[in-house]
Amino acid sequence: xxxxxxxxxxxxxxxxxxxxxxxxxxxxxxxxxxxxxxxxxxxxxxxxxxxxxxxxxxxxxxxxxxxxxxxxxxxxxxxxxxxxxxxxxxxxxxxxxxxxxxxxxxxxxxxxxxxxxxxxxxxxxxxxxxxxxxxxxxxxxxxxxxxxxxxxxxxxxxxxxxxxxxxxxxxxxxxxxxxxxxxxxxxxxxxxxxxxxxxxxxxxxxxxxxxxxxxxxxxxxxxxxxxxxxxxxxxxxxxxxxxxxxxxxxxxxxxxxxxxxxxxxxxxxxxxxxxxxxxxxxxxxxxxxxxxxxxxxxxxxxxxxxxxxxxxxxxxxxxxxxxxxxxxxxxxxxxxxxxxxxxxxxxxxxxxxxxxxxxxxxxxxxxxxxxxxxxxxxxxxxxxxxxxxxxxxxxxxx
Amino acid sequence: xxxxxxxxxxxxxxxxxxxxxxxxxxxxxxxxxxxxxxxxxxxxxxxxxxxxxxxxxxxxxxxxxxxxxxxxxxxxxxxxxxxxxxxxxxxxxxxxxxxxxxxxxxxxxxxxxxxxxxxxxxxxxxxxxxxxxxxxxxxxxxxxxxxxxxxxxxxxxxxxxxxxxxxxxxxxxxxxxxxxxxxxxxxxxxxxxxxxxxxxxxxxxxxxxxxxxxxxxxxxxxxxxxxxxxxxxxxxxxxxxxxxxxxxxxxxxxxxxxxxxxxxxxxxxxxxxxxxxxxxxxxxxxxxxxxxxxxxxxxxxxxxxxxxxxxxxxxxxxxxxxxxxxxxxxxxxxxxxxxxxxxxxxxxxxxxxxxxxxxxxxxxxxxxxxxxxxxxxxxxxxxxxxxxxxxxxxxxxx
Numbered sequence: 061x062x063x064x065x066x067x068x069x070x071x072x073x074x075x076x077x078x079x080x081x082x083x084x085x086x087x088x089x090x091x092x093x094x095x096x097x098x099x100x101x102x103x104x105x106x107x108x109x110x111x112x113x114x115x116x117x118x119x120x121x122x123x124x125x126x127x128x129x130x131x132x133x134x135x136x137x138x139x140x141x142x143x144x145x146x147x148x149x150x151x152x153x154x155x156x157x158x159x160x161x162x163x164x165x166x167x168x169x170x171x172x173x174x175x176x177x178x179x180x181x182x183x184x185x186x187x188x189x190x191x192x193x194x195x196x197x198x199x200x201x202x203x204x205x206x207x208x209x210x211x212x213x214x215x216x217x218x219x220x221x222x223x224x225x226x227x228x229x230x231x232x233x234x235x236x237x238x239x240x241x242x243x244x245x246x247x248x249x250x251x252x253x254x255x256x257x258x259x260x261x262x263x264x265x266x267x268x269x270x271x272x273x274x275x276x277x278x279x280x281x282x283x284x285x286x287x288x289x290x291x292x293x294x295x296x297x298x299x300x301x302x303x304x305x306x307x308x309x310x311x312x313x314x315x316x317x318x319x320x321x322x323x324x325x326x327x328x329x330x331x332x333x334x335x336x337x338x339x340x341x342x343x344x345x346x347x348x349x350x351x352x353x354x355x356x357x358x359x360x361x362x363x364x365x366x367x368x369x370x371x372x373x374x375x376x377x378x379x380x381x382x383x384x385x386x387x388x389x390x391x392x393x394x395x396x397x398x399x400x401x402x403x404x405x406x407x408x409x410x411x412x413x414x415x416x417x418x419x420x421x422x423x424x425x426x427x428x429x430x431x432x433x434x435x436x437x438x439x440x441x442x443x444x445x446x447x448x449x450x451x452x453x454x455x456x457x458x
Numbered sequence: 459x460x461x462x463x464x465x466x467x468x469x470x471x472x473x474x475x476x477x478x479x480x481x482x483x484x485x486x487x488x489x490x491x492x493x494x495x496x497x498x499x500x501x502x503x504x505x506x507x508x509x510x511x512x513x514x515x516x517x518x519x520x521x522x523x524x525x526x527x528x529x530x531x532x533x534x535x536x537x538x539x540x541x542x543x544x545x546x547x548x549x550x551x552x553x554x555x556x557x558x559x560x561x562x563x564x565x566x567x568x569x570x571x572x573x574x575x576x577x578x579x580x581x582x583x584x585x586x587x588x589x590x591x592x593x594x595x596x597x598x599x600x601x602x603x604x605x606x607x608x609x610x611x612x613x614x615x616x617x618x619x620x621x622x623x624x625x626x627x628x629x630x631x632x633x634x635x636x637x638x639x640x641x642x643x644x645x646x647x648x649x650x651x652x653x654x655x656x657x658x659x660x661x662x663x664x665x666x667x668x669x670x671x672x673x674x675x676x677x678x679x680x681x682x683x684x685x686x687x688x689x690x691x692x693x694x695x696x697x698x699x700x701x702x703x704x705x706x707x708x709x710x711x712x713x714x715x716x717x718x719x720x721x722x723x724x725x726x727x728x729x730x731x732x733x734x735x736x737x738x739x740x741x742x743x744x745x746x747x748x749x750x751x752x753x754x755x756x757x758x759x760x761x762x763x764x765x766x767x768x769x770x771x772x773x774x775x776x777x778x779x780x781x782x783x784x785x786x787x788x789x790x791x792x793x794x795x796x797x798x799x800x801x802x803x804x805x806x807x808x809x810x811x812x813x814x815x816x817x818x819x820x821x822x823x824x825x826x827x828x829x830x831x832x833x834x835x836x837x838x839x840x841x842x843x844x845x846x847x848x849x850x851x852x853x854x855x856x
Contacts, residue, residue, distance in 0.1 A: 106627025229504025267670030
């Protein structure tokens, strides 16, 4: 497969453990694939990967290796490796979009890098230079830029991953690691997204995260415990789980997304409520961005598409429970419920199965309401560079 | 490396998904290593692996592959594999011991197989025939029998592992899997075991497991969240964490071991207390075996070594809190505290750091007390076949 090897710089001189090599983008070695794959027509999320991948490894005596971009292919590891046995594995979800002039763009990528560093620290993986990783990701996106779809709603999903590779069975932090980035072209994540709402099953018997747990970090290990409940929910006709916590049925996350409810106020304004970053939910970038855009609309710093300029949206990051949601619904005050995340952007909730009944959301048949629709449109506008907003969209220059 | 290929049977005929192949020990293919490694003198736990490994793979269209025993070596996987991304990875810890006539022996291995099956189900991995896996493990142990150490307290640690290998990024159960078994010779796990007590740091701010979580299953993902707290504890001079849960400082596990306290009663009997199997702690085989042996002593079905035959030991599987332990300690009633697990067998607790102070255990300087010592001796007697007890020790005939 390999045709081009371009060592950009010699490895740093090592002098014992005192001089561990940093992850250094200037040492990148690029090996291009000899044969490029045909581009898929309508790829399922995450199944087809692009032609190349980025990789670097960390060893306790030498530090970070020279990073490589090379043809996509399998990785080979000792079966005792920590990633298989104890799961110190972290990842990020990012997307590359095509801008108005066809240029590749990323969305607030520094925030992904900062979260990745926090995730790595949480499971005691070695630290790395976040700027270097971002520089390398931009290079990878540029090399595989032909994979960024042009269809609206389609994009190139980017999956930075760090796994522990210590090849010993003692239960201890992994002192070696592998960082890699793979990419997959994607259409809308849910078939129902932007159309009818997603049916969620509220589950509190299996608990995704807990105070003092790891739900606030993007760790691979947060996801497998959801597989079985997710399968059981699917058998009942629900496409995702709405994870509850505690005796008060507190809403945490929906599937792997953040949850929002829009509630009518007596003064004609709207309350937009989402659970707080208390360590049990992921600090989503789309969540953060939606909250900022709603606040900007209310402050009249922008007008969100389709919303009255005078409409005031009061954002609340606060505990939100199923009984509250049910009460708002019964009173006719619950106007919208939607989920946000990198994969979906903004997706409507259809109904929520809870205690044997379905709580039907206004978005069941019609899809996103006015607030969700405004956010989806504006987020996509910014992500694809059609609207400039506070430097959130970053052109992938290399 | 490969010199011998012995296909024992042809693959089953497939007829769509209705006829998925079972894991079938009779289809085992053995490929022996050409060169055998020298045996290590004093191996660290889990670092040196034996010459061979067992492997089988599962694919959704065909079921289980013919199992292979082959030279130990790396495994090669797609970087998108579920095991790296979402961690549906489960394992077991078992040991092979040498019997009085040098024969390899396993300790209650069916219980490990049953727990492995429950772990796999919890993270939605494909099911497998537990008898087949045990038959294959016995064959692997027999092939690498020269690795079973003869030194007292030493044994061959066996690590059955199943990992999800679905190579797609959508968050869903892994419909393909790899089962493998690797082995590593081991001496005593802690340098301090059977000598001075292990210093534990009681931690309740980081929480290992919770109601509705996965702490009651042997999942790889239960371990990485402990790496950082473990490192911080080590910096303070504690070798393991005593994991607490909730406002009442409930004791769950110690490191990756089960916790026991021995308390003097006014009537001269002893209470032996260990946390219950409420889903937040691992149902340890050593825990189960210790409880059974203590009950057998009290019922005069056996006499544990060094204990008075008339000594009555009242076992209690019930919630146990740090304040309780502290109160017993202050009253002079706390006679012993020890940890049990496959790796350690029975190991004394030295002190427990809690709320800025050290709670010093009676076993701090002297090591195991009479109950812990009796259990360690009897468990090792049974494991090594010196004492027959209820068929717990199984000769590895193949």
